[in-house]
């Protein structure tokens with residue numbers, strides 16, 4: 001039998017409420033990984049399953065420290081006899097942790113993130129089946145080499161493309177435009193496509209020796225925008241700014257002047273988009289003249305992660321732009 005380790009970080013999948021009808025107002029991360037595994041003993045039919053508590057947080061409070069700890073631990077476990085990892089997580093920032101691990105785990109062995117929208121104590125809680133299916137996906141030879149995967153609600157998505165699309169429903173994780181990778185059909189993981197961008201064993205990024213990550217902030221563009229937040233970022237000497245622009249990463253003329261000052265101060269500026277679909281491509285000549293980079297089709301929150309990792313390697317703008325085309 002394969003060895004699968006479940007690394008628990010908290011979230012609603014480990015949430016507890018006094019009332020079985022409550023789907024809000026519960027405490028995230030209240031149930032330990034051992035109790036979660038005991039509640040779904042069927043996971044042991046597919047692998048030798050062991051649990052490890054990394055932290056017990058609501059994922060809205062996710063930190064760079066937890067990411068570094070998780071990536072380091074997974075890389076360490078994969079040098080031993082662990083064949084696959086399941087990470088239990090809150091849904092709010094799950095896609096960010098998944099993408100961070102997609103770029104920093106150096107193995108083709110499966111890493112699967114799962115979660116729940118309803119607390120473990122709720123009627124029709126989704127966590128138990130999600131956990132069981134995540135173990136099935138982690139134990140499947142078909143999952144090897146596919147990068148970090150997100151398995152919830154009988155669907156399998158790629159870390160790079162998946163996003164939380166609904167604040168409430170259990171069918172919240174989708175890969176808009178590019179689509180899911182596969183399903184867990186009646187207990188069997190089946191894949192139909194793969195994500196083609198560089199990941200895991202083919203990634204140039206590493207957490208080895210890192211104790212913190214570069215500081216990259218997201219600034220959200222809007223009608224009536226001004227230089228306020230960009231100037232605050234310059235004063236705080238951040239390392240990078242993701243500008244979540246309108247349309248094709250369009251930058252408000254008032255913010256643009258401030259962003260040009262940011263670049264002159266050595267801050268890397270990447271244009272992303274608040275639209276949610278499509279690719280940000282070179283547009284205005286002034287963006288090129290101001291040395292703003294293009295964030296490809298990454299969401300602002302994922303562009304932030306790629307820029308953080310890029311800045312651990314280089315401040316060369318040509319090289320960072322190359323990374324946005326490859327990951």
Ligand code: ASP
Nearest residue numbers: 011012058059090091092
């Ligand atoms: N706020 C919770 C979390 O992200 C939501 C959830 O898990 O569904 O930890």
